[in-house]
Amino acid sequence: MYPENLKYHSQHTWVKVEGDTAYIGVSEYAQEQLGEVLFVEMPEVGDEIQAGKEFGVVESSKVASDLVAPISGEVLEINEKLEDEPEYVNEAPYEAWIIKIKIAKIEELEDLLGAENYQGVLA
Incomplete structure (x- = not known):
């Protein structure tokens, strides 16, 4: 359920x-x-997005929730598919990326969680 090749932020972004x-x-x-x-x-x-700061919002049938940047960088691309098909986030959360960035500080990746540690945060 949580791919090992990804890094996770405690605010539930990958x-x-x-x-x-x-x-x-x-x-x-x-x-x-x-x-x-x-x-x-x-x-x-x-x-430019900054690690730990809000970079967008996901609105659902239940709530509007801020998206928190796991790392800093410049936005290179947005996933335009989500403009017409926001439900893609529900259908395939690990394929439905939201933004693509140029990494500003590679060392920030060290502050993120691996899949196992992320699951520990959820427990």
Whole structure:
């Protein structure tokens, strides 16, 4: 349920690193807690996001929840599919990345959790 190749933030976002870029999305746990996702508010391409700070919002049938950046960087791309199909977050949370960033501080990855430690946070 929690892929080993990803890093996790305690605020339920995940990071997939590819070279000096990273994809960021929400965890299986987060999408379960949210319920049916109705809208995903994303930053603009070119925006800077900061680790530990809000970079967007996921609105669901239950609640609106801030997205917390697991690492810092510049937004290179947003997942445009989510504009028309926000429910994709529920269907495939580890494929439905929200943003792709250029990593600003690679050392911030050391502060994130592995899959096993993330599951410990949920217990």
